[in-house]
Amino acid sequence: MTLKKLTILPTGTEILLPVGSPLTEVEYETPQRLIPFGCRSGSCGACVVQVLEGFSSLGEPDDDELDFLEDLGRTGGDHRLACQCRLRGDATVRVADDI
Template sequence: MPDAVQLKKLTVLPHGLDIMLPAGSRLTDIEYETPERVIPFGCRSGACGACVVEVIEGADALGESDDDERDFLEDLGRSEGSYRLACQCRLHGPATIRLAD
């Protein structure tokens, strides 16, 4: 019998939306769980910057950012604080994010 899929909770602010995603899902996979596009994105490859989010809680649950992501966030002026590209984060535990302005 296969193992059951583990679900992890992602909270998206300012919507106050709680979504359960399979462990290891990219944050942009939220589009498959809700009828509206909550997290904007364009490329899914970390090249457009449309999906910048601020991590409020659970940074460890989103995996490590790589050099390319950190460099791109710096180019976008988002090197200070806890900003990430949602398309590059994989959800491994509960986390809370806020859509960047």
Template sequence: MTLRQLTILPADRVVLLPDASPLTEVEYETDQRLIPFGCRSGSCGACVVEVLQGGPALGEPDDDELDFLDDLGLSGGAHRLACQCRLRGDVTVRVVDQI
């Protein structure tokens, strides 16, 4: 099994997840709430992260995710809804303060 590394800032924590795992799996790998997941369906914005390194390893955002991020004023490609991402490589993200 291939493990991928997810670095989460500002907590400065590294979580190892199996290849293609949804980022929601972070909750089961640590006793801390490193990413604040809410609805898990991409409609609440609780889990917005800024992708600092490795963005392509999270897969391409779909149109609904892009539209929602645009509604939040976060267009431009640096932000993602963590609940909509799968880890396919090493990635570093920064959790965005509540919107």
């Protein structure tokens, strides 16, 4: 099984997950609530993260996700809804509420 590293800021916590894992798996890897997941379906915006490194490692956002991020004022192409991402390579994200 190939593992990839997800680094979550501002804590700097590094989590290893199998390739293709949804980022919601973070909840099961640590007792800390590092990413505030809400609905897990891409409709609440609680889990917005800014991708600092490895944007392509999280898969491509679909049009619905991009539209919702725009509605939230998160434009510029470096934000994602963590619940919609699957880890395909190493990545570093910052929880948007901590920006």
